Amino acid sequence: MSGTLLYAQSGGVTAVINATASAVITEARARKVKVLAARNGILGALREELIDTSKESAAAIRALAHTPGGAFGSCRVKLKSLEADRAKYERLLAVFKAHDVRWFLYNGGNDSADTALKVSKLAAEFDYPLTCIGVPKTVDNDLAVTDCCPGxxxxxxxxxxxxxxxxxxxxxxxxxxxxxxxxxxxxxxxxxxxxxxxxxxxxxxxxxxxxxxxxxxxxxxxxxxxxxxxxxxxxxxxxxxxxxxxxxxxxxxxxxxxxxxxxxxxxxxxxxxxxxxxxxxxxxxxxxxxxxxxxxxxxRHLASKTDLDQALAVGKAAVQYALKGMNATMPVIKRTSDSPYRWKIEPAALEKVANHEKTMPANFIRKDGYGITASARKYLEPLIRGESPPPYGRDGIPNYVALKNVAVKQKLSVWRG
Incomplete structure (x- = not known):
């Protein structure tokens, strides 16, 4: 399959965001698709600081699944509207064209979903074949549509x-x-x-x-x-x-x-x-x-097995959605049963996710305002179930992985934005 997939991490990292990255790269490799990663999120894309993940071994990519932090670096940078930040969006498109990026996966929260949506609109305006996928992540659990957020x-x-x-x-x-x-x-x-x-x-x-x-x-x-x-x-x-x-x-x-x-x-x-x-x-x-x-x-040493499984699942689904051309979409978690707890991944339009915020339902907060209800416990408890500790070394410290993060050669002039 021709074309390159670009993956980027955004906002505050989580204990399992690298598990999502691992799943993205593993699924793309299985489909013979090259994956680049932006160094420090959207900033890396703007600066054309792109990492060639093909330089990493399969073992290193697997080890990402038990390593916390953000393996490629993240950032807190919010792009404004297409009109206000036109030059930045056009720079992104220029970088995508230079590296034959046909699929853009942005792993973050509400603002990241909004950015992915805006990039998809700009690509459509310029008739550039690009599929943009928002990949959910946040410890705040405030993303709309999805039952819960990986992390x-x-x-x-x-x-x-x-x-x-x-x-x-x-x-x-x-x-x-x-x-x-x-x-x-x-x-x-x-x-x-x-x-x-x-x-x-x-x-x-x-x-x-x-x-x-x-x-x-x-x-x-x-x-x-x-x-x-x-x-x-x-x-x-x-x-x-x-x-x-x-x-x-x-x-x-x-x-x-x-x-x-x-x-x-x-x-x-x-x-x-x-x-x-x-x-x-x-x-x-x-x-x-x-x-x-x-x-x-x-x-990460105390990660929820449920959370880890969901982080892996959204990463895998994101690649599948991208390669199917499901533009401006996010793989979200749908709860199908409370007892026993069951869930599945399904697509949601980025427009329904971007810049919406999910707060605690009133029936999750005790009437006196100082505790949780049985309904909240029923929702929350399955999300923390299961353990998946990282492998430990003889020194008693987890064996986390540090990637090589080899940069690809830049093709454009230096971005001065």
Missing amino acids: FGSAAKYTAVSVRECALDVAAMAETSTKVFVYEAMGRHAGWLAAAGGLAGKTVDDAPHLILFPERPYDEADFIAQVKKIVARVGYCVVVASEGIRTADGKFVADAGGGKDSFGHTQLGGVASFLAGRVKDQLGMKVHWTLPDYLQRSA
Whole structure:
């Protein structure tokens, strides 16, 4: 089959995004299709910094499936509209033409789906035969249409396990030391990861005792009252707080004041330390807090087998859809059964995914706003099931792979954008 497939990674990486890359390359090789990878996402495509994956051994590509991070580099770069960023889109098309790229697979979230959609429209305008596929990935689980997002299940498993283990520590020390522990979970507008913390316990007296969702306004007086009541009843209190919680007036509780990134996002981080300080000041209790940050999305050693299987499946399907000419499409996960848990991959139009955001359904949040419901547990629990640990070396460290990432020869003038 003539033509080249270009694969790129976008946004924050996950514990299993490289598994998707592995599946893409493996499936393309089986079909005798050459795969190039953009170095650092869309930036690499613009700069014509393209990696020849054929230089990697089959063993190295297989090892990607158990290696976290982004093997080819990712980036947080959002292209504007076709009109506003016309020169960049035309540069992308020039690079595609120079390297006979006929299939473009962009592995990312909402904004990446939007970029893939725009590139497909520009190619159509110039009558260039290009099939664009968005490949789902995000730990926030906020992509529309798909039942869940590859990357989320593993981050959710890490969250649930970490909260459970930390809670056992706090319970052991509560009599004479720590009374309150605050765990900060990723999630700007959607509380999926915070909700996953709820899987650590099964009753109201099990940790986490309080979950703060971005879908509910943060009421400090009520929160402090809840903490006091739980400590009196249980002896200690474990809180899971989403980084994106806001006050009733819409202000982020943890606005870091660091400006905005290219996506227009305010840098968040520090909600746990803020809450810990408020509890200590108001109640005089000893408080510990944690900000796991990147640990949530890079913990491949604790990956969910379900998540890994889904990450591999969307990669394989993306190549199949591309070679069938299913332009402006994304392979998404459809749940067919809760018990037993069953799922399949099906195509969805990028227009239905791009720039849409899926937040927690109201019936997933407990009526008091501080916990998950049985419906949420039924949805979340299957996503963290199963283990698929990486192979370990004699030194006790996982055997992760580092690719050669050999660049192809550039054919165009240097991009000065």
